[in-house]
Amino acid sequence: MKKQELLDLGIDEETVKAVIAIHAKDIQEANAKTAAAEQARDDLQVRVDGYDDQLAEIKKSAGDNEELKNQIKDLQSANKKTAEDYQNKLTEQQKEFRIESALRDANAKNPKAVKALLDLEKVSVDGDNVIGLDDQLKNLQESEGYLFGDKQPSGAKKVFTQGNPAGGNPDKGIGDAISDKNSNLTEKLAENANKGE
Template sequence: MAFTREFIKGLGIEGDNLEKIMTEYGKSHTESAELQKKVEDLTSQNETLTGQIKERDGQLKTLSKSVGDNEELKTQIKSLQDSNKQTATEYQAKLAEQSKNFKIDSALRDAKARNPKAVKALLDLEKVSVDGDNLVGFKDQLEAVKKDNDYMFESGKPNESAKQGVKVVTGGNPGGNGGSEPSIVQRIAQRMTGGE
């Protein structure tokens, strides 16, 4: 039965006494709601844990059935081990291939290939292998490609366009240093023309 303000007034209680009674009733009602919430939370946790226990029981039954046939379990384990070995081997092969490609790309940059991807297409990469930090079978192929396609590589001599350089027009004070050091634009221009 809920106590309402009208019910208590009907009993002849008014004023401060009515307010005190309503405050106490409100506190007890709030505490009751909090307790109900805790009961609901605990019930929910209990249901979750019960479900997890049932799931584990099912897994144990499945495992115990597998253990019953020991040969079948050994076969499954062997299959998983073989699969793991194959995955590890494939992973190592991918790493080795990536390392080989990185070393080839670095060597092509060092050889000043204008378009490393195009030069790479002219190489027989199946005949190239990695021995430590060295590429075996690469240098001879690269020399042959250079001989037949020298235009694909930058020469040690600067070409006419490099001699002309880059014209840089600056205004204001981009360096902000009063002209004692070259500005960022001037340093980039120096690098492009080989001045640094």
């Protein structure tokens, strides 16, 4: 999201600054979550590497002891499974984060409701790319448009081009509505003046 793009949409500069500030805060939070997840992954990898080194040393010193070798194999398998489980969990977290970001960018009014309508088995993450989500979101926006807000950023002013926002005849403009209200007020004042005579 660039400042000039918002200005080109006709949004005033103060509103654009507010939108950019909110967007920057969201990006900082997302970067912090990603950094924390990457740090946890790196810490786990260091531990896994340490365990592998320890197991290699034990295996060397075990010699021909078959039972000890079997225990080492079991430990290696458990260690490998722990690393795989952690990697799967990290990948799933990245997928969830990317889906939530896409729903926010698509202006989903209720992200949980929209997410429930998505086939998440068909969505995957490949590096920075989310595969299989865009088409599903476009289809939902067409078939279930009420679940999504308009593209207008919050704080932007809506312009009434026709109709009466104050109620009354929708075919009349706002000037006609004010004129009608003034006419009604004049009639009421005349009625009250006649009653007072």
